[in-house]
Amino acid sequence: MTDVVGIAGDRIRSIVKRIEHIEEEIKALNEGKKEVFQEAKGEGFDLKVIKEIIRLRKQDKDERDEHESLLDLYLSAMASPETERSKAA
Known part of the structure; x- marks a missing residue:
């Protein structure tokens, strides 16, 4: 070298x-x-x-399941005010 x-x-x-x-x-x-x-x-x-x-x-299965659970939770949380507003109208 x-x-x-x-x-x-x-x-x-x-x-x-x-x-x-x-x-x-x-x-x-x-x-x-x-x-x-x-x-x-x-x-x-x-x-x-x-x-x-x-x-x-x-992703491993646990990580994927956690992600899907959070996604479902967040989507449900976003839908709740719309549902309540629809009932009020």
């Missing part, structure tokens, strides 16, 4: 090349992901729903 001002130049070069290679792989994977989404869209699937499913599947 060649030391330049106390820094191992070959080692830095190796690390940079590895990171660049990983970035190329990520780019290729993202292109593949984009193609799969386009395929789903072409078959008539709603991409927002598919993305939501993917997001939910990343």
Whole structure:
């Protein structure tokens, strides 16, 4: 290894090349992901729903259940004043 001002130049070069290679792989994977989404869209699937499913599947069951419970609670809380106003009218 060649030391330049106390820094191992070959080692830095190796690390940079590895990171660049990983970035190329990520780019290729993202292109593949984009193609799969386009395929789903072409078959008539709603991409927002598919993305939501993917997001939910990343959560564990307890986290997902808690989120759904809070969502139901908040929606119920929002609906309550409307229901009370309808009864008053």
